[in-house]
Amino acid sequence: MTAGNHGAGTPPEDDDPFAHLYRPEGGAAPVPGPGEGTAPAPGVPRTSYTQVRAVGERTYGGQQAAHQVPPQQAYPYGQSSPSPHYAAPETYGGPPPQPPSFAPGDPGEGPRRSRGGGRNGLMLGAVAVVATVVIAIVAAVLFSGDGEDSDVGGGDSESVAPSPGGKGDDGPKNGDDKPEKDPTTPPSEDGAKLALAGGAVVGSDANVSEDGPYVHGLENEGASATWKPEVGEAGEYTLFVDYSVPGKDAELTLTINGEAESRPLNLENFAKAKKDDWLAGWTRTYSWISLEEGANEITLSCESGNKECQSAIGKVELKKGQVSS
DSSP states (O other), X not given: OOTTOOOTTOOOTTSOTTXXXXXXXXXXXXXXXXXXXXXXXXXOOOSOSOOOOOTTOOEETTEEOSOOOOOXXXXXXTOOOOOTTOOOGGGGOSXXXXXXXXXXXXXXXXXXXXXXXXXXXXXXXXXXXXXHHHHHHHHHHHHHHHHHHHHHHOTTOOOOOOOTTSSOOOOOSSTTOOOOOOTTSOOEXXXXXXXXXXXXXXXXXXXXXXXXXXXXXXXXXXXXXXXXXEESSOEXXXXXXXXXXXXXXXXXXXXXXXXXXXXXXXXXXXXXXXXXXXXXXXXXXXXXXXXXSEEOOEEXXXXXXXXXXXXXXXXXXXXXXXXXX
């Protein structure tokens, strides 16, 4: 086979093997399109089977397509054409967008605040638990201490120190052992606690006194009742005596520290009680006397010079100075 010989059955070069694809109906010769020029003459070889044309430029049946596709923009490798419905912000021009910034303390600074707040919350919770435990321990110690004090001391009451004999001080055991008294307080004594002699006794007849025991039996000569008060300083005092008479006047001899007073103690029926009405005859009398500092002795007795001694003695009391009430 020589050059230019296509062999038997080989179509000549001017025969287009794809002519049937764009051959017009009825077997007519194809009409050359724009730029194609005229058809080659028989026997003239074609330069190429491929004719480069723009898209849409080929005609079919003598008509050119009306639609023209605009040229495509080339993009670097690895990038695709942007979607017609989306364009990146930088394609619109202007400076590129910056991420939002927040000032310290701005509510928009959410994530950092939440992370810090979580740590702070855990720390505050731990501190609160420790504080609660400490408060509970302190309260338990304080309350337990108060309970022990109340059980032992009995509140505000004062405990009594034991005496040398091993027992607490239960107060006076007899008439001679008396508790100490404040010297500034006027001394007084119930008649039933006076030292009695000569037939004087303690009575408790409700028909005579409704205020408790009293001294009676003084109508007998030689009968006496003695009181031994103590005063803070020597001087003039007033002796008050609560008494009753059965509807008639009476008197008793008053002796101070062994010396009889010039005037007896007047027990007149000031209450104006009827005869034998002891309950209605209770009243008070007084006498001005002089006492020494410290212990003194005061005696009421029925002596031979007294007119009438029948009486009942309820209470004796001293007041500083010469007073009448």
